[in-house]
Amino acid sequence: MSTTAAPHVGHDEVVEPAPPHAAHHTSTGLSNEKLAMWVFLGSECLLFGALISTFLLYRNRPVLNGPSVAELYDIPFTSVSSFVLLMSSLTMVLALSATQRGDATRSRIWLLTTALLGSSFVAGQVYEFTTFVREGFGFTTNLQSSSFYVLTGFHGAHVTIGILILLSLVVMSVRGALPAARAETVEIAGLYWHFVDVVWIVIFTVVYLIR
């Protein structure tokens, strides 16, 4: 953060000048929006925690109907789509860096790339779901199918929301509403995006790789 804002003198807690785009200081030095995102992500951990626990509870139960999920996994395919999603974290960081430098063009390119990589991941998930359903593994087939689709579906919904946020940022950037001074907006969207990626690492490991 640069330090163009008037320095705040005053008391023992606020020693750092506020970032220029927030013409106010906060008790922690973090902006309200960023702190709120961190707090929200803390809550999200429990959401996915509960979903993953549910999946783990049912993973090794006897399958009374239809195929079990382990028979259906296409690990190479999912590995590729996981790799695509992880790469989107890299492009997200590049987008933030470009925005902070005030390079609007690159910022837009990287934001769009991130959205595109995210979309590829979601498309891969749609493909995976349709394949599974075609092989007789529907949402209501058995315990595993319900918990598998709900867990990965919730994650896919999070990625989709992230894509919407990224596209909104691109529109903002085109309208000139995303100058370097507001790079924090991209940073906060990035926090969300990285979180969704990290959750996928956990899901991919626990759901697909560890049997």
Place this chain on the structure above:
Amino acid sequence: MAITEERPVLELTTGAEPEPEPLGVFARPVSTKGWRSWLTTIDHKRIGIMYGVSAMAFFAIGGLEALIIRAQLAQPNGQVVDEQTYNEIFTMHGTTMVFLVIMPMLAAFANYLIPLQIGARDVAFPRLNAFSFWCFILGGLFLYSSFLLGGAPDGGWFAYAPNTLTEFTSSHGMDFWAIGLQITGIASLVGAINLIVTALNMRAPGMTLLRMPIFTWMALVAQFLLLFAIPVITVALFLLTFDRRFDANFFNVDAGADPLLWQHLFWIFGHPEVYILVLPAFGIVSEVIPVFARKPLFGYPFMVFSGVAIGFMGWGVWAHHMFASGIGPVSVAAFSLSTMFIAVPTGVKIFNWIGTLWGGRLRFTTAMCFAVALVSQFTIGGLSGVTHAVSPADTQQTDTYYIVAHFHYVLFGGSMFGIFAGLYYWFPKAFGRLLDERIGKIHFALMLIGFNLAFFPMHVLGLQGMPRRQATYAEGMGWDLNNLLASIGAFVIALSFLVFVYNVVRSRNNVTADPDPWDARTLEWATSSPPPVHNFDVEPTVTHLDEWWHRKYAEDEEGRLHRRTDVQLLAGEGAGEAGDIHLPSPSYWPLVVAVALPTIGYGVVYSYWLCGVGAFILLGGIYGWSLEPSVDPGGAHGHELEPGPEPEPTDELATAPEASADEPAESEAAAEAEAVPAGAGSGPSASAASGEEGQA
């Protein structure tokens, strides 16, 4: 002003302020009076009042349900309602009291008081705050609409699946329950994020964490519990909805599902929920008792850290709700121990309250009576709670009226008594009127007697083996007298509530302009009653715990207390000019977005095209909200406008009183120092956060 499509309020580095281009969906609401202003308000104080009024309305409804239950059980073979109605009534009684009365009532206090107690002008995200309120009220109305739409929920407030699957309860009641609680859960989650950021980030200069008033602390701990507990019930409610509406298999025992899954998910939420319900009430009495004992809170740091400890340990005790479900001896032993341990920090609190009372100059106002009643009645509930921790005894008590007695002692004798203490204590602050003390004492006496009459006999009934959730009981079980007593007690409680309502209505004859009628200790009493929209004309700089007390009183050389002559209020007469305070403007969008949620809910229950409508409103609402600047650039910039998230003026005057950065505020610098006018407007103040929602 119309909706604008960019964020023109923030100063860009170029220094240019982009001109807003109106999109014109809604005219920006401007009124500050009349019913419409309540729909669009984002003032934390008005939202707090709306929370309180709606929660009290739900309290009356939940109370009526309790009266039906007690009328049914007053005598053996009761015929007041049939079994199905009885199931619906007790389900809705519990659900209402937990989710629609105590939680929003405590949200009311937290909303109203946290910004005032930490010296802020509003919460961090005022529009999200309004959104929380609308989600709560619409979720509650959605839940209650089930009565008109073919049957209320009938599976208990805990909704044990698989018992709540469609094959066992075929009406739409439990769908309404799951989706309604989902919506109020969004309210709680968003509110928790908002209040956590407020308390952590928006404290006045010098307000270190360990100078925060104890109510703010306890409310903060409760918000953290909400933050982590709500997602767990969210998942549970989703799974239940998927099972009921889309034939998923999460609780379908025929498909091999585990019937304990729901119990674990529900109680991992449910036990922290208990502390969500009671910790803020502890905070309230920890404010009330010192004021009326005229002593500082005994062991303030212990109170803070025992609250935090309860918050942590509250996550490790949930399975004591499941001792009878066959979770195995190791789990039972572990959870027995952890449950006994959690009584320790609770005991610390009890003894600290006694320590505060000890040797104090006690004034038994109504607020103080309720506070002391909490200490004693909650202790009884806490002791019966420890008996549940002893698992062999618990196996005997499970599903009997002993449990009912226990949780009414902690939730009514704890939370509700705390809430009434807080209502009597802060009523003059919020409304500029005093509640009548004589009528208040009648209210208190009736409520205390009625409460003990209603719930104490249930201990005995439970130990005699009377089961919960049964619509009738036979003659000759030896339960007749105690049931009759409990029913009489319930009606006495109802009478006491009418006395309270009368007291509130009558208070309009009892106007006081006194900003500090109790000679209190915390910052909310340093501003006028009711406080101005912007809370404080001058931003306080805090040098002490119990800041306002230290501003009012000093010790002379011999250590005798004397009242300062130069006490300065922070708002109202003689406080100095408020200057140019930018406060966010009212908005329709929170209400619009909130309306989308029950629309989707009805869609899930009845017809999926409604979901599409709801999703459209939701998406449109979110974008409208994001594009609307939180401060209306065309609005007035004065007092009469609206509260701001972080409206500290940027000029140094406001933030640079005597204490400098290296001279931490423990300096004896008497606190009058900062009566520096907050900013005769050198520069537009901050810019409210327009990014407040875009990222979520």
